[in-house]
Amino acid sequence: MTEAERYDAVVIGSGEGGKYLAWDMAQAGQKVAVMERRWIGGSCPNINCLPSKNEIWSAGVAHTVAHAGEYGVVAGPVSVDMKTVVARKRAMVESLVAFHLERYEATGAELVMGNARLVAPGTIQVALNDGGMRRLATEKLFLNLGTHATIPPVPGLAETRPLTHIEALELDRLPAHLIVLGGGYVGLELAQAYRRFGSRVTVVDRGPRLLKREDEDVSDEVRLILEAEGVEVLLSAEVANVEGRSAGSVRVTVRTPDGSRMIEGTDILVAAGRTPNTRGIGLEEAGVALTDPGTIKVNDRLETTAKDVWAIGECAGSPQFTHASLDDFRIIRDNLDGGDRTTTGRLMPYCMFIDPPLARIGMSEAQARANGMDLRVVKLPMKAVLRTRTTSQTAGFMKALVDPQDRIAGFTMIGSEAGEVMAVVQAAMLGGLSYSVLRDAVLAHPTMAEGLNALFGNVAKR
Ligand SMILES: Cc1cc2nc3c(=O)[nH]c(=O)nc-3n(C[C@H](O)[C@H](O)[C@H](O)COP(=O)(O)OP(=O)(O)OC[C@H]3O[C@@H](n4cnc5c(N)ncnc54)[C@H](O)[C@@H]3O)c2cc1C
């Protein structure tokens, strides 16, 4: 066996947090290597966030053009060329990969393309993609392994060769009837996009409502928005079996409270949650314990059960967002620098990119009530925000929770520009400001954020 090459730090997986950590440590003069088996820069730029938002934007353009007449603009019949949709996305991904390669070059972090596994504590073996093997020994090890789409153990499902988000974002043809298994983030974003491209779309979820982490009024509004565009939504629908072949003909038998039903489609997309990439790579043998769902066991400083081994992002059970993985990097970096930062209590915003988008920061109303919190809840329909009258985007609402000390405990918005408006509220929350600051701020007219004046104007005084 060849002697291991020595490194100060090795990162397995070039996801968001891992690559920033590698670049940061390498720039500080350390000898750092990043092992990546496929996606240079991780999932976000290659197969997840940015490719999906790219194609969702194309779908939005199709929708706008199809509805141009409502705005007095005369356009001809609309058709979508999926080959061009995918080509635009691929060009973006290529440019992002090039950007990442430049960062590796500039920082001096070494990118090693291959499949890595731990063969002993602190020793990693990489099966190189272009053949051969390398062994690296490291002082510090960072695991940024990510997750992959879960294929639920539904009889016949795997045999249909279902699409996951990866293949769905590479489709250069339009499915005639796309069945989407799972009404969460991935399922709903892609369901609306494919509906806008021109597919018939049916979403099947076993839960009694969409987006179970959100309040019921939020789930109901999202469902109304999607159904208004012709997306069929089947809830409390347990999938009994699936037959056929995706990209051809699939038959999905579902059991609902109203009895069994068969849905026939041409393609099936599985969007039923994620499974960590933590099995079979020697983690437990090297003292890195896993939790029951297979995420890496970490404390609130993202330290694993093994000495000098940290975990980052989805494989560490962090919230499944790119910005969470990025913040994991900051926590580890600052603690290595003598700081004392933890993941406890961090504010984690998110935005689901259906149109109009759903954004949330802080608590939901249901969470607050379950915690017995004494909160004032205020709501404002988006049609009360005058900007929406100018754009005809009146669907949705804003909702805020205000605590007894007049601080904002949570904010949810379904509406145009929701992610941007949420950032304003987030800044107020981070600053510990009273809700009255947003109620009384002079906000530019007519903007979506201007609605915050009226929303917080509804808070009853104590
Ligand atoms: C369709 C979709 C859309 C999304 N959209 C958004 C969004 O809009 N906004 C948002 O915030 N989040 C979004 N997410 C979630 C987001 O993409 C992830 O939370 C984010 O990319 C963080 O990932 P990570 O850092 O944990 O790991 P990843 O970025 O997944 O990186 C892990 C890397 O490790 C590599 N790897 C794993 N095992 C090995 C091994 N043994 N050897 C070598 N390499 C290995 C993998 O190839 C991968 O590149 C979306 C997810 C999906 C599925």
Ligand SMILES: NC(=O)c1ccc[n+]([C@@H]2O[C@H](COP(=O)([O-])OP(=O)(O)OC[C@H]3O[C@@H](n4cnc5c(N)ncnc54)[C@H](O)[C@@H]3O)[C@@H](O)[C@H]2O)c1
């Ligand atoms: N815009 C964003 O930030 C964005 C976009 C996409 C994904 N993501 C992240 O990725 C994560 C994973 O997304 P996801 O959509 O795969 O998971 P999810 O957890 O959001 O939704 C999965 C859905 O599938 C349903 N489901 C599971 N098994 C089923 C079965 N056998 N039959 C019918 N329904 C079933 C669940 O009830 C749930 O509603 C999200 O939680 C999110 O954190 C974020």
